[in-house]
Amino acid sequence: xxxxxxxxxxxxxxxxxxxxxxxxxxxxxxxxxxxxxxxxxxxxxxxxxxxxxxxxxxxxxxxxxxxxxxxxxxxxxxxxxxxxxxxxxxxxxxxxxxxxxxxxxxxxxxxxxxxxxxxxxxxxxxxxxxxxxxxxxxx
Numbered sequence: 001x002x003x004x005x006x007x008x009x010x011x012x013x014x015x016x017x018x019x020x021x022x023x024x025x026x027x028x029x030x031x032x033x034x035x036x037x038x039x040x041x042x043x044x045x046x047x048x049x050x051x052x053x054x055x056x057x058x059x060x061x062x063x064x065x066x067x068x069x070x071x072x073x074x075x076x077x078x079x080x081x082x083x084x085x086x087x088x089x090x091x092x093x094x095x096x097x098x099x100x101x102x103x104x105x106x107x108x109x110x111x112x113x114x115x116x117x118x119x120x121x122x123x124x125x126x127x128x129x130x131x132x133x134x135x136x137x138x139x
Contacts, residue, residue, distance in 0.1 A: 007064055007112050009120045010090050011053040018051045018094040026051060026094060038128040043103045050095035050110065050121070056084045065113040066120075068098060071106035077113070100125075 014037070016030025028051050039046065056062055064080045080093055100108060102125045110121035 006057045006062070007114055008055045008057070009052060010055055011051075012110075012121050013051045014121070014123065015049050015051060016047055017097050018049050020094055024092070026092065032123075035123065037108065037123050037125045039102060039125065040128055042105070042127070043101060044125075046100045046102060046125070047097050048100055048108070049097040050093075052093040052095060052120075053090040054093065055087065055090055056082075057087055059084050059087060064093075066093070066095065067111045067113055067117075068100075069109045069111065070100055070102065070125075071104070072109075075100065 013028060014032040015028045016032070017028075019027040019029065021027055032048070037046070037048075052066075054064075056064075060083070062082050062084050064082070066078045066080065067074055068076045068078075076098055078093075078095055082091055084091065095110075105124070105126045108121075108123050108125055109119055111117050111119050
């Protein structure tokens with residue numbers, strides 16, 4: 001039997017820290033723009049958190065597992081339990097800050113493991129001086 005996705009990401013942002021405020025508000029600290037995970041040298045330790053908005057297709061109690069991988073090696077799993085009362089409203093997941101020891105250039109990925117496995121995030125970690133140049137020469 002083919003499984004269907006019950007978890008669809010609407011928005012995901014990498015950052016340094018997600019703080020839960022009162023009244024279901026969140027503060028995202030140290031937002032990391034897409035494609036901007038660069039370090040001055042290897043090895044490097046990065047503190048990375050994620051703010052995730054997702055739609056769940058089933059009502060009731062849900063358990064979602066999100067794995068974080070560096071260079072295809074699993075470095076942690078977050079198990080999230082929630083009570084879904086409205087499938088049209090996004091669920092918010094504040095993935096806590098994890099330390100990633102980046103020993104070499106590579107990739108950081110997040111996968112949902114919910115009876116099946118699919119990637120929801122992928123970014124490269126590279127040296128700051130290896131970034132593609134966007135500078136335009138002066139006339």
